[in-house]
Amino acid sequence: MELDQRKRQILYAIIHDYIQTAEPVGSRAIARRHGLGVSPATIRNEMSDLEELGFLEQPHTSAGRIPSDRAYRLYVDALPKKASLTAREVELVKRMLASRMRSSEQIVQQLAKLLSALTNQTSIVLGPSEYQARLRQVQLVGLGRGQALLVGVTDGGFLINRMVEIPPDIDERSLQRLQLWLNQRLGGVPLEQIRSVDMRALQDELSSGISLFESVMDEFIGALRSREAERVYLGGATNILSQPEFKDVDKVRAILELLEEDALIWDVVMQGQGNKISVSIGSENQLTAMQNCSLITAEYHLGGGLVGRLGILGPTRMEYDRVLSLVQHICQTLNEMFG
Amino acid sequence: MELDQRKRQILYAIIHDYIQTAEPVGSRAIARRHGLGVSPATIRNEMSDLEELGFLEQPHTSAGRIPSDRAYRLYVDALPKKASLTAREVELVKRMLASRMRSSEQIVQQLAKLLSALTNQTSIVLGPSEYQARLRQVQLVGLGRGQALLVGVTDGGFLINRMVEIPPDIDERSLQRLQLWLNQRLGGVPLEQIRSVDMRALQDELSSGISLFESVMDEFIGALRSREAERVYLGGATNILSQPEFKDVDKVRAILELLEEDALIWDVVMQGQGNKISVSIGSENQLTAMQNCSLITAEYHLGGGLVGRLGILGPTRMEYDRVLSLVQHICQTLNEMFG
DNA sequence: ATTAGCACTCCTCTGGGGAGAGTGCTAACA
DNA sequence: TGTTAGCACTCTCCCCAGAGGAGTGCTAAT
Numbered sequence: 035m036e037l038d039q040r041k042r043q044i045l046y047a048i049i050h051d052y053i054q055t056a057e058p059v060g061s062r063a064i065a066r067r068h069g070l071g072v073s074p075a076t077i078r079n080e081m082s083d084l085e086e087l088g089f090l091e092q093p094h095t096s097a098g099r100i101p102s103d104r105a106y107r108l109y110v111d112a113l114p115k116k117a118s119l120t121a122r123e124v125e126l127v128k129r130m131l132a133s134r135m136r137s138s139e140q141i142v143q144q145l146a147k148l149l150s151a152l153t154n155q156t157s158i159v160l161g162p163s164e165y166q167a168r169l170r171q172v173q174l175v176g177l178g179r180g181q182a183l184l185v186g187v188t189d190g191g192f193l194i195n196r197m198v199e200i201p202p203d204i205d206e207r208s209l210q211r212l213q214l215w216l217n218q219r220l221g222g223v224p225l226e227q228i229r230s231v232d233m234r235a236l237q238d239e240l241s242s243g244i245s246l247f248e249s250v251m252d253e254f255i256g257a258l259r260s261r262e263a264e265r266v267y268l269g270g271a272t273n274i275l276s277q278p279e280f281k282d283v284d285k286v287r288a289i290l291e292l293l294e295e296d297a298l299i300w301d302v303v304m305q306g307q308g309n310k311i312s313v314s315i316g317s318e319n320q321l322t323a324m325q326n327c328s329l330i331t332a333e334y335h336l337g338g339g340l341v342g343r344l345g346i347l348g349p350t351r352m353e354y355d356r357v358l359s360l361v362q363h364i365c366q367t368l369n370e371m372f373g
Numbered sequence: 374m375e376l377d378q379r380k381r382q383i384l385y386a387i388i389h390d391y392i393q394t395a396e397p398v399g400s401r402a403i404a405r406r407h408g409l410g411v412s413p414a415t416i417r418n419e420m421s422d423l424e425e426l427g428f429l430e431q432p433h434t435s436a437g438r439i440p441s442d443r444a445y446r447l448y449v450d451a452l453p454k455k456a457s458l459t460a461r462e463v464e465l466v467k468r469m470l471a472s473r474m475r476s477s478e479q480i481v482q483q484l485a486k487l488l489s490a491l492t493n494q495t496s497i498v499l500g501p502s503e504y505q506a507r508l509r510q511v512q513l514v515g516l517g518r519g520q521a522l523l524v525g526v527t528d529g530g531f532l533i534n535r536m537v538e539i540p541p542d543i544d545e546r547s548l549q550r551l552q553l554w555l556n557q558r559l560g561g562v563p564l565e566q567i568r569s570v571d572m573r574a575l576q577d578e579l580s581s582g583i584s585l586f587e588s589v590m591d592e593f594i595g596a597l598r599s600r601e602a603e604r605v606y607l608g609g610a611t612n613i614l615s616q617p618e619f620k621d622v623d624k625v626r627a628i629l630e631l632l633e634e635d636a637l638i639w640d641v642v643m644q645g646q647g648n649k650i651s652v653s654i655g656s657e658n659q660l661t662a663m664q665n666c667s668l669i670t671a672e673y674h675l676g677g678g679l680v681g682r683l684g685i686l687g688p689t690r691m692e693y694d695r696v697l698s699l700v701q702h703i704c705q706t707l708n709e710m711f712g
Numbered sequence: 713a714t715t716a717g718c719a720c721t722c723c724t725c726t727g728g729g730g731a732g733a734g735t736g737c738t739a740a741c742a
Numbered sequence: 743t744g745t746t747a748g749c750a751c752t753c754t755c756c757c758c759a760g761a762g763g764a765g766t767g768c769t770a771a772t
Contacts, residue, residue, distance in 0.1 A: 060734050073746050078735065096734050096753040173512045175526045183526055187514045193524065195532055272633060275626040283622060287614040290629075294611060399765055414715050417766065435722045435765050 037087075037108075043070060044080050045089055049101045049109050053351050056278040058098030103316035103350060106328070110313050110354050117359035123152060124363070131367055138162060138192050138336055142267055145334070145344060149364065150270025153357050155348035156293070157269035160303055162334075162342035167192065168224050174213040176206060188225065192340055224339070266296040279326060279349045288323040293347075303345045306331035311361055316350040328352050334365050337372030376426075376447075382409060383419050384428055388440045388448050392690050395617045397437030442655035442689060445667070449652050449693050456698035462491060466703055470710060477501060477531045477675055481606050484673070484683060488703065489609025492696050494687035495632070496608035497642055501673075501681035506531060507563050513552040515545060527564070531679060563678070605635040618665060618688045627662040632686075642684045645670035650700055655689040667691050673704050676711030 037045065047068040051059045061074040061081060070077070081099055084090045089108065090099040101109075130148045142159050149157030167188035175183045180202035186194040200209075271293055280286045293299060302321065306312025311332040317325050324347075331345035344365075346357050376384065386407040390398045400413040400420060409416070420438055423429045428447065429438040440448075469487045481498050488496035506527035514522045519541035525533040539548075610632055619625050632638060641660065645651025650671040656664050663686075670684035683704075685696050 058734090062734075074734095075736095075746050075748095076744085079745085082736080092735090094753055095736090096732095096751085098734065171512065171514045173510065173524070173526070175510045183532075185512070185524060185526065185532065187512070187522055187524065193522075193532065193534055270633075272626055272629045275622055275629065281622050283614055283620050283625065286622065286625065287611055290611045290614065294609075397765090401765075412715050413765095414717095414767095415713085418714090421767080431766090433722055434767095435720085435763095437765065 037084075037089075040070070040072075041080055041084060043068075044077055045084055045101070045105055046109065048081075048090065048099055049105060052100055053353055056351060058093055058100050060098035063098070103318065106315045106350060106354070107318075110315065110358075113355055113358060117363045118355065119359050119363055123360065126152065127360075127364055127367055131364075131371060138340060139265075141336060142265075142342070145364070145368075146267040146269030148269075149344060149346060149360075150273060152360055153346050153348070153353075154270070154273050154276070155346050155352065155357065156271050156274050158293075158299060158303055158331075158345040158347060159267040159269070160300060160343045160345075161265040161267065162192065162336050162340035167339035168222050169220050170222070172213060172216045172220060174209055174216070176200070176204070176209050182209065188340070266299050268293060274348070277349050277351075279351065285326070289327065289347075292321065292323045302329065303331050303343050306343065306345075309333055311358060311365075313354070313358070326350060328354075330354075330357055330361055332361050332365050334368050335372060336368065376423075376428075379409070379411075380419055380423060382407075383416055384423055384440070384444055385448065387420075387429065387438060388444060391439055392692055395690060397432055397439050399437035402437070442657065445654045445689055445693070446657075449654065449697075452694055452697060456702045457694065458698050458702055462699065463702070465491065466699075466706055470703075470706055477679060478604075480675060481604075481681070484703070484707075485606040485608030487608075488683060488685060488699075489612060491699055492685050492687070492692075493609070493612050493615070494685050494691065494696065495610050495613050497632075497638060497670075497684040497686060498606040498608070499639060499642055499682045499684075500604040500606065501531065501675050501679035506678035507561055508559050509561070511552060511555045511559060513548055513555070515539070515543070515548050521548065527679070605638050607632060613687070616688050616690075618690065624665070628666065628686075631660065631662045641668065642670050642682050645682065645684075648672055650697060650704075652693070652697070665689060667693075669693075669696055669700055671700050671704050673707050674711060675707065 044064060047064050047070070048059045051063060051067065061077040064070070064077050065072065065074045081090060084105075085092065085099065089102055089105040091102050092099055127148065130144060139161070142161055146157045146159040149159070169186055170189045171187045173183075173185040173187075175185070180199055182198050182200045184196050184198050188194070271290065274280055274289060275286060280289070298321070302319070302324070305320075306314065306329075311330065314329045314331075316328060319325055319327065319329060326349060327347055328350045329345055329347050330352075331343050334342055334344050336342070344361070346352075346361060348357070383403060386403050386409070387398045390402060390406065400416040403409070403416050404411065404413045420429060423444075424431065424438065428441055428444040430441050431438055466487065469483060478500070481500055485496050485498040488498070508525055509528045510526045512522075512524040512526075514524070519538055521537050521539045523535050523537050527533070610629065613619055613628055614625060619628070637660070641658075641663070645653065645668075650669065653668045653670075655667060658664055658666065658668060665688060666686055667689045668684055668686050669691075670682050673681055673683050675681070683700070685691075685700060687696070
């Protein structure tokens, strides 16, 4: 089912106007604002067709039309691939990302702020996962009362920390020996591989403290496996309140409650996969709370094997061209900085 | 200006009813629900007096009365000091705090959840400050490109991490020497004192790499001084949306935008000082966005010198007795667990 | 000092009517 | 055959008036 040139023009005009005004768009308005050289009556006929094709919807008989999710999908898929940003935006991205960062956590926080500030939407940044990173150094700090803090640093400068239980009567020297040994054996090993390291072989190497070793290793591997270290960072969650479609408190609540569920958010953002920017429009989203929203996600790289995903959440009526350009540009800039 | 017995009873009755219903309370309702043995007319007279004294307000002529901030203040100051909790609540606190925690960060997150779940309000937990904690171990990890990660662990198991700049041409051994030396010299020293450690004397001890030492130490002390590590954790921010006084999106936005300003929140919560629970009611708050809210804050201790503050933010119409009891009980429980 | 009674005020809810926006249809036109 | 002008129709939104209700303040009686 292809749309002819004019239908497409009209559809785009409606999408464009609706994105700006959040009001149903009438035939007169289209004829006036976008000089297509045809009368409102003609546009009405076309609109009627477009509605039948499922690209437009009518809130009620005597209102204008609003684009359907399907229309947005058509529009997004047809967007030009190359970014269209103002010089000011490019400048802003450059400046904010160039400011000296202290740790990858801060980069990620900054990223969330940048994204929400530039898009006026809610941004979601998933802390980078370290699976592709190499372990650089391990530190084991006894804290007394049978507890120790296990801290790993990846070559990207990312921290993994985890409280582990150890026998309460272990002495400082054994801990140090274990730490030294862990460093020798695991330093430089990609985290992903640590999981599959042959435990038995390692145990044999270590002459004493087998049980200690076991428990610590289990904990450590658990830390690598678990998502606990993988944080969800939000930026500008209140931006959503400015959108006219969320002037009803109940709708706001549904979304904000969702945003508090880190695990859910993680899953949703992770659904978009791979290197390409992923766009999920309205009813394409699984979660009912997000059926009025669109989610744009993309992969970002911080160098040293640190990979994460970031996303923009907003109403389906979103400035897709701007947001997509921005996301693409930011990811690219990050790549250049850390590549 | 003292209130006689009956005025006080009536005032408390109004506060009680208003907290429950969020509707202005009329004289009839008081006479019916709280058998004070007097007629609505008498209560009306007393209410009129109470209004003149500034304890009640009238939204409009023919509505009931609502308590003023001053009334809440009177009420809160007169609350019994000892906690009144249901067995279920005590049980819940116990269970949630008893579950094995992995790090102080997780404790704090859990704490925020617990507070918001039990109070149905928004909870704020400031990550514990380490000033009173002792430094246990320091780790310096070179990352190449002139950067290194400096990680400190306190005896309470809290992490301080900071990216520091180092000369790009420094070799691994010098770093290790510096790390070893930092550990010997600073291990066991309270963080607070590290700031005032005599730099000059230390520099003399270290035979080489003076400039390296200087820059690293500066950074490290900067990390201790700065608030960057001191995080604000929120729990149940959406609870505020359920309150009838926030059914207007604009009011919600004012509060939620405030809650996104970590630095502001930090300051506000920190204003309550010392060991006693602090209550700040309505107009007693400095920030205009909080003039319809009350903030209850208290100090908590995680042992090992880790001290932080936690708070509950809700409408002035808050169940002060329950919330205060809860906060008090939770702080006490934490003390017992980590003391 | 307390209370019953009553007039009065003010909010809120409801329904009707007019204005406005936009459509769909029909008939005329190029 | 596609396009357009005209027009009746529909539906929402807003305003307004009036009824209903809740609660007060005052007065006079107890």
